[in-house]
Amino acid sequence: MPELILKPGTLKELWLLPPAPGGSRKYLAGGTDLVSGSNAGMDASQVWVDISDIKELKGIRETKNSLIIGSGVKISELSGSGLISRWLPALRSAIPHFASPSLRNMATIGGNAATASPCADGVCALCAERADVWLELGGKKRKIALQNFFSGPKKTVLRRDELITAFEVPKWKHAGVYLKLGPRAYFGIAKASVAVALELDGEKVRSASITLASVSPVPLMAVKTANYLKGRVLNYDNARTAAALVKTEVSPITDARSEAAYRREMSGVLLERALNSVILTGRMSQVAG
Amino acid sequence: MTEKNKKITHRAKFSLKCFVNGEKVERDLDSSRSLIEFIRLDLGLKGTKEGCGEGECGACLVLVDGKAVNSCLMMAIQLQGKRLITIEGLKGRDGGLHPLQKTFMEEGAVQCGFCTPGLIIASEALLRENPDATVEDIKRGLTGNLCRCTGYEKVVSAVRKAQKLS
Numbered sequence A: 001m002p003e004l005i006l007k008p009g010t011l012k013e014l015w016l017l018p019p020a021p022g023g024s025r026k027y028l029a030g031g032t033d034l035v036s037g038s039n040a041g042m043d044a045s046q047v048w049v050d051i052s053d054i055k056e057l058k059g060i061r062e063t064k065n066s067l068i069i070g071s072g073v074k075i076s077e078l079s080g081s082g083l084i085s086r087w088l089p090a091l092r093s094a095i096p097h098f099a100s101p102s103l104r105n106m107a108t109i110g111g112n113a114a115t116a117s118p119c120a121d122g123v124c125a126l127c128a129e130r131a132d133v134w135l136e137l138g139g140k141k142r143k144i145a146l147q148n149f150f151s152g153p154k155k156t157v158l159r160r161d162e163l164i165t166a167f168e169v170p171k172w173k174h175a176g177v178y179l180k181l182g183p184r185a186y187f188g189i190a191k192a193s194v195a196v197a198l199e200l201d202g203e204k205v206r207s208a209s210i211t212l213a214s215v216s217p218v219p220l221m222a223v224k225t226a227n228y229l230k231g232r233v234l235n236y237d238n239a240r241t242a243a244a245l246v247k248t249e250v251s252p253i254t255d256a257r258s259e260a261a262y263r264r265e266m267s268g269v270l271l272e273r274a275l276n277s278v279i280l281t282g283r284m285s286q287v288a289g
Numbered sequence B: 001m002t003e004k005n006k007k008i009t010h011r012a013k014f015s016l017k018c019f020v021n022g023e024k025v026e027r028d029l030d031s032s033r034s035l036i037e038f039i040r041l042d043l044g045l046k047g048t049k050e051g052c053g054e055g056e057c058g059a060c061l062v063l064v065d066g067k068a069v070n071s072c073l074m075m076a077i078q079l080q081g082k083r084l085i086t087i088e089g090l091k092g093r094d095g096g097l098h099p100l101q102k103t104f105m106e107e108g109a110v111q112c113g114f115c116t117p118g119l120i121i122a123s124e125a126l127l128r129e130n131p132d133a134t135v136e137d138i139k140r141g142l143t144g145n146l147c148r149c150t151g152y153e154k155v156v157s158a159v160r161k162a163q164k165l166s
């Protein structure tokens, strides 16, 4: 545990805080990663900054072309949001796969990104939704594509003390789905997951984004596979070819949770299942553009 | 460093104001006090259990502003201005046992009892959100709670029975 937790009431107060001794500040959002890591003896920082009650980091709102999701939004708030249901089908379908109901009441979407775990469900889905992430340091803001935010397992492009303030996700007409293979049906860390977002024009795929988790050091954008689908009819044959292709794009490892060869194989199986489910239901469920 | 920054930096203690089981509570605490330490050690409410300290077992569940959370992963400073309900605070309409507490006993959903407070809190949160939960909903709603004794069947029947009582 740290020696001290500071609790600024607003972002303005946060930027007035002095630098933490011996490294970057640790921000306490939902605490599901930070406190569990600290309880397990894996966090040596002396000072945490509690951002869990900062209003500017909360809420989901809509602009003409996008949704803005505050970094402090809890996973359970995403599931209750009409805007998310309406516009972000891949993210919506990832929520039941995320941890347990009580952890969903605590975990934030900003913490999910900052932790930069290769198996994170929320950000894998957000990458397929083509999200950008807003960062702020000392009042200075910058925006980058979420897929470029991760630089390795548990590594991000965040600068010292930089804060994730929000995600900006475009409103676009698409169908989406998220599938996760874990050790049991619910509440387990993934062996492999896939998020698919498809813009359809009748039978044809106008554009596709496919992101996989747990099969590469960072959330993997399967660009080759997405390009293959672009312009093609969405049918079972093409889904099978896409599944074969995605197996050449992943770079899984063997660890305590699964084996590399199995993960590679299951990446294809999950993608094929995801595409088939869009064939069956997706055209009807494509969100309004 | 400005005077204001100095003040923020050195405030190792903080004054927690919150409601615990319906009563207003004010305490000066170390800023690094965890919620489960506050509950068990400072308030002496021993119904809330610590099993794993890592979010895996659900023995530590409490309600904060009506939502189930794992008190082993929350810090007391995050309770500022909020309403905490622990297993001791769950009551029936007549002030006696809560329907879930009754049905857990009647159905034999308790063996060693270590997981029981957490399971009852998770069930209460689930039924508040979805009073008509199906067996499948109940199983999903309790995925964050481990029980090494009962095999869960009796837990699910206790929740089903409580649905009919309330």
Ligand SMILES: Cc1cc2nc3c(=O)[nH]c(=O)nc-3n(C[C@H](O)[C@H](O)[C@H](O)COP(=O)(O)OP(=O)(O)OC[C@H]3O[C@@H](n4cnc5c(N)ncnc54)[C@H](O)[C@@H]3O)c2cc1C
Pocket (backbone or CB within 6 Å): A025, A026, A027, A028, A029, A030, A031, A032, A033, A034, A035, A036, A071, A072, A097, A098, A099, A100, A103, A106, A107, A108, A109, A110, A111, A112, A113, A114, A115, A119, A120, A121, A122, A162, A163, A164, A165, A187, A188, A189, B054, B055, B056
């Ligand atoms: C038992 C268990 C099961 C889990 N299951 C899943 C799962 O199924 N799927 C999944 O994706 N994840 C899972 N997780 C991981 C975790 O719940 C998520 O990564 C969660 O979204 C983290 O968010 P938080 O708000 O709790 O972050 P915190 O623990 O508060 O913070 C995590 C890290 O991010 C930093 N941080 C937090 N917010 C910001 C911000 N706004 N700007 C900059 N840095 C920030 C913190 O300093 C810290 O280093 C699980 C965790 C546990 C303990």
Ligand code: FES
Pocket (backbone or CB within 6 Å): B049, B050, B051, B052, B053, B054, B055, B056, B057, B058, B059, B060, B061, B070, B071, B072, B073
């Ligand atoms: S003690 Fe909190 S989840 Fe196990």
Ligand code: FES
Pocket (backbone or CB within 6 Å): B109, B110, B111, B112, B113, B114, B115, B116, B146, B147, B148, B149, B150
């Ligand atoms: S009754 Fe013993 S762990 Fe559940």
